[in-house]
Amino acid sequence: MTAPLTPPHQPSPHDPWQxxxxxxxxSGSSAHSAGPDEPDxxxxxxxxxxVLGVTVVAGLLLxxxxxxxxxxxxxxxxxKAVFLKDTEGEEAAGADGTFVLLSVGFGFLSAAxxxxxxxxxxxxxxxxxxxxxxxxxLLGLLAGxxxxxxxxxxxxxxxxxVGVVFDAPLKLEAKGALLAWPFVAVLxxxxxxxxxxxxxxxxxxxxxxxxxxxxAGSEPGPGPGPQ
Numbered sequence: 001m002t003a004p005l006t007p008p009h010q011p012s013p014h015d016p017w018q019x020x021x022x023x024x025x026x027s028g029s030s031a032h033s034a035g036p037d038e039p040d041x042x043x044x045x046x047x048x049x050x051v052l053g054v055t056v057v058a059g060l061l062l063x064x065x066x067x068x069x070x071x072x073x074x075x076x077x078x079x080k081a082v083f084l085k086d087t088e089g090e091e092a093a094g095a096d097g098t099f100v101l102l103s104v105g106f107g108f109l110s111a112a113x114x115x116x117x118x119x120x121x122x123x124x125x126x127x128x129x130x131x132x133x134x135x136x137x138l139l140g141l142l143a144g145x146x147x148x149x150x151x152x153x154x155x156x157x158x159x160x161x162v163g164v165v166f167d168a169p170l171k172l173e174a175k176g177a178l179l180a181w182p183f184v185a186v187l188x189x190x191x192x193x194x195x196x197x198x199x200x201x202x203x204x205x206x207x208x209x210x211x212x213x214x215x216a217g218s219e220p221g222p223g224p225g226p227q
Contacts, residue, residue, distance in 0.1 A: 044123075044125065047125060048124035051110075051118070051129060052131060054110075055133050057136070059137060059138065059139030061140075062136060070094065070095040070170060074086060074089070074091070075153065075166055077164070077166075078162060082154070085165055096174045099141075099172055100177045107181045107185040110181075112192070115189055115192040129182070133182040134181070145170060148169060
């Protein structure tokens with residue numbers, strides 16, 4: 001005589017490891033739905049565009065602060081040419097240093113504000129924090145030329161007169177300073193996200209997918225045989 005066995009494709013009703021929630025209509029996988037606070041790609045892109053626009057516009061403020069705080073390079077003219085008043089002065093290097101320090105401060109501020117409002121982060125936000133500050137730094141450089149001393153040195157020298165000291169146009173000699181703002185912004189934001197960012201929930205382990213669930217690829221049990 002042979003005893004009836006539980007078919008391999010059907011879980012035993014007395015299985016202590018079996019949970020009723022392991023199945024989803026016999027499909028072999030549990031139902032999964034995105035959480036209510038899990039933004040989609042469109043939301044991430046929209047937030048990134050906001051960060052991009054704000055950081056670019058903030059470049060105007062960077063330029064104005066640069067004009068206000070950067071040391072001026074004094075020039076003096078004769079009836080033949082225009083010369084540096086102090087040939088050993090370090091005002092030009094001081095202008096570059098002021099731009100870098102302001103860019104570092106703007107990098108910390110933009111990263112902190114982006115993390116404060118959009119704590120979840122995401123790749124589009126990181127791209128915006130790299131591209132936006134770079135464009136903002138370029139805009140700040142242009143704003144320094146617009147609002148600073150005029151770039152027409154000859155006309156300025158003729159206007160003030162011979163032997164009168166006047167300020168040279170504001171220039172950025174070290175072009176690599178344009179990368180200070182985006183570099184600091186991305187680095188600080190990644191650090192804040194790594195320490196205080198939103199964590200994705202751990203995936204739940206379901207015994208049904210591995211232990212007797214339909215379609216789970218379980219090995220068939222032994223066929224009927226003599227006891």
